Amino acid sequence: MNEQLETYFAVTQLHARYASVVDAIDWDAWCELFVDDCVYRIQPRENYERGFPLATLSFTSKGMLKDRAYGIRETLFHDPYYQRHVIGAPLILSSTEDRITCESSYAVFRTKLSELSTVFNVGRYIDEIVRTDEGLKFKSRQCVYDSEMIPNSIIYPI
Amino acid sequence: MQSAESVAPERRQSSAPLTWFEDGTSRIPFRVYTEPESHQRELERFFYKNHWCYVGLEAEIPNVGDFKRTAIGERSVVMSRAEDGSVQVFENVCAHRGMQFCRERHGNRKDFVCPYHQWSYSLKGDLQGVPFIRGVKQDGKVNGGMPPDFKKEEHGLTKLRVATRGGVVFATFDHAMESFEDFVGEAVLHYFDRMFNGRTLKILGYNRQRIPGNWKLMQENIKDPYHPGLLHTWFVTFGLWRADNKSELKMDRHFRHASMISTRGNAQTANEVSKVSSFKQTMQLHDARFLDIVPEAWWNGPTAVMTTLFPSVILQQQVNSVSTRHIQPRGNGEFDFVWTHFGYDDDTPEMTERRLRQSNLFGPAGFVSADDGEVIELSQKGFEQKPEHRALAELGGRDVGDTDHMVTETLIRGMYAYWRKVMDE
Numbered sequence: 001m002n003e004q005l006e007t008y009f010a011v012t013q014l015h016a017r018y019a020s021v022v023d024a025i026d027w028d029a030w031c032e033l034f035v036d037d038c039v040y041r042i043q044p045r046e047n048y049e050r051g052f053p054l055a056t057l058s059f060t061s062k063g064m065l066k067d068r069a070y071g072i073r074e075t076l077f078h079d080p081y082y083q084r085h086v087i088g089a090p091l092i093l094s095s096t097e098d099r100i101t102c103e104s105s106y107a108v109f110r111t112k113l114s115e116l117s118t119v120f121n122v123g124r125y126i127d128e129i130v131r132t133d134e135g136l137k138f139k140s141r142q143c144v145y146d147s148e149m150i151p152n153s154i155i156y157p158i
Numbered sequence: 159m160q161s162a163e164s165v166a167p168e169r170r171q172s173s174a175p176l177t178w179f180e181d182g183t184s185r186i187p188f189r190v191y192t193e194p195e196s197h198q199r200e201l202e203r204f205f206y207k208n209h210w211c212y213v214g215l216e217a218e219i220p221n222v223g224d225f226k227r228t229a230i231g232e233r234s235v236v237m238s239r240a241e242d243g244s245v246q247v248f249e250n251v252c253a254h255r256g257m258q259f260c261r262e263r264h265g266n267r268k269d270f271v272c273p274y275h276q277w278s279y280s281l282k283g284d285l286q287g288v289p290f291i292r293g294v295k296q297d298g299k300v301n302g303g304m305p306p307d308f309k310k311e312e313h314g315l316t317k318l319r320v321a322t323r324g325g326v327v328f329a330t331f332d333h334a335m336e337s338f339e340d341f342v343g344e345a346v347l348h349y350f351d352r353m354f355n356g357r358t359l360k361i362l363g364y365n366r367q368r369i370p371g372n373w374k375l376m377q378e379n380i381k382d383p384y385h386p387g388l389l390h391t392w393f394v395t396f397g398l399w400r401a402d403n404k405s406e407l408k409m410d411r412h413f414r415h416a417s418m419i420s421t422r423g424n425a426q427t428a429n430e431v432s433k434v435s436s437f438k439q440t441m442q443l444h445d446a447r448f449l450d451i452v453p454e455a456w457w458n459g460p461t462a463v464m465t466t467l468f469p470s471v472i473l474q475q476q477v478n479s480v481s482t483r484h485i486q487p488r489g490n491g492e493f494d495f496v497w498t499h500f501g502y503d504d505d506t507p508e509m510t511e512r513r514l515r516q517s518n519l520f521g522p523a524g525f526v527s528a529d530d531g532e533v534i535e536l537s538q539k540g541f542e543q544k545p546e547h548r549a550l551a552e553l554g555g556r557d558v559g560d561t562d563h564m565v566t567e568t569l570i571r572g573m574y575a576y577w578r579k580v581m582d583e
């Protein structure tokens with residue numbers, strides 16, 4: 001039981017850390033939550049459930065995450081906004097010495113300057129987490145979102 | 159008491175006529191984007207009459223009974239595959255009392271049944287079953303039933319005329335329409351056929367975004383070769399957009415449709431040519447696979463062809479990424495934009511991977527498309543606050559015509575020349 005609790009605690013901390021860095025617009029820290037050979041995807045639930053491979057964003061290396069970070073910082077024009085994550089308790093699906101699989105619900109709120117806060121994107125994280133010397137890291141994070149319509153665009157990582 | 163000054167501006171906004179400043183269309187009144195009444199006329203004249211509108215790809219409904227719910231303008235329609243293999247499109251409004259009966263977005267059915275009173279329709283939209291049509295027998299007496307002269311044949315769903323070409327499905331409420339081929343015209347049809355050359359398509363998936371701006375702004379965006387090298391600095395930074403790209407702009411004879419055709423140049427370093435200040439020549443991707451471009455035989459040269467079919471769809475080929483982008487208006491100030499990415503039957507697994515990887519560049523979060531939605535939203539905000547003003551589209555002159563370069567807004571002028579004709583303005 002102790003081990004299970006420890007795992008649960010470590011996973012919730014990783015999730016909280018994730019929320020903290022993406023909501024603080026700290027893209028370098030976001031990249032470092034992943035191992036080099038990683039997957040990060042934001043995919044409509046429709047595609048996920050119908051077996052269509054297309055994702056809204058689909059990255060398959062930490063290099064791609066860094067390229068996204070660069071794009072957000074330097075090349076993508078967008079209306080400025082804050083985002084705020086609320087992540088539900090993780091359901092641990094499996095846990096071994098070196099890896100954990102789990103899933104959890106999330107909601108992301110968006111607040112544009114001079115505007116009210118709105119629900120931006122809601123869905124489910126499907127995670128594969130590995131234990132490394134520097135603690136838990138994402139091997140894979142899939143954001144499968146229910147939100148049928150993207151309110152114009154997604155710039156920041158979900 | 160309300161003062162005259164406080165009501166005047168509002169009256170001016172809602173009832174002043176649209177003003178075109180001169181004969182041409184290089185000055186576009188903001189009111190074309192802000193007037194609900196003008197929007198209704200656009201729906202009638204562009205989406206519901208005299209135009210073939212996009213509904214989908216045949217590959218979305220490969221089997222008998224497959225269907226997809228979608229929209230033409232602001233009217234919900236269903237595209238289905240009938241028993242004889244034909245593609246059918248009918249309006250999603252029950253012939254009985256008007257319920258929008260089809261709620262799933264896709265699926266497979268033997269027939270369509272409206273839940274309210276169980277009227278049932280064939281895959282072609284013909285009325286098949288009407289409960290209690292002959293009434294109900296009770297104590298030797300027949301109660302109710304439809305009148306004796308009620309004919310099921312007269313109460314099918316509203317059927318649309320359908321045109322398919324190269325696996326793409328278009329439909330129209332207007333049964334007197336010219337053929338799809340005449341509608342598109344030879345010049346643009348050439349680029350349509352290039353992309354849809356008879357190979358079976360393979361659906362890769364969808365992206366859906368709701369953009370708070372007038373629907374025409376998306377047509378304009380893809381008729382505007384002025385912005386990509388300036389707004390989409392990612393394109394420039396990583397060498398995908400160069401002002402020395404060999405390019406051509408071609409329109410149909412009405413100037414409503416257009417193709418922007420470009421072939422990547424490989425001459426000098428990019429900043430010598432583009433003079434774009436934000437260009438960072440030393441920038442390299444951490445993961446070059448985003449731009450792992452492999453030329454395909456069907457391109458016949460051009461590396462990117464963006465085709466606008468007025469009013470409803472954009473056909474995208476940007477290197478190995480191909481998609482349709484469906485415009486579905488929702489009032490004058492908003493539209494849904496639905497992306498269907500696809501590949502071809504004979505794609506290798508590597509090519510499918512490549513198309514998927516390059517799709518990161520496009521779509522609602524794409525490196526070079528997310529900002530299109532953003533500027534459209536902010537343009538609409540500008541129009542709303544100053545509806546009596548106008549936009550300027552004079553790059554490359556004030557006339558309209560095909561060109562062999564990208565330094566022009568001629569396609570936008572062309573689109574509004576057509577718009578003015580159809581809207582009688």
Ligand code: FES
Binds near residue numbers: 273
């Ligand atoms: S409204 Fe459809 S059956 Fe009555």
Ligand SMILES: [Fe+2]
Binds near residue numbers: 386527530
């Ligand atoms: Fe663009």
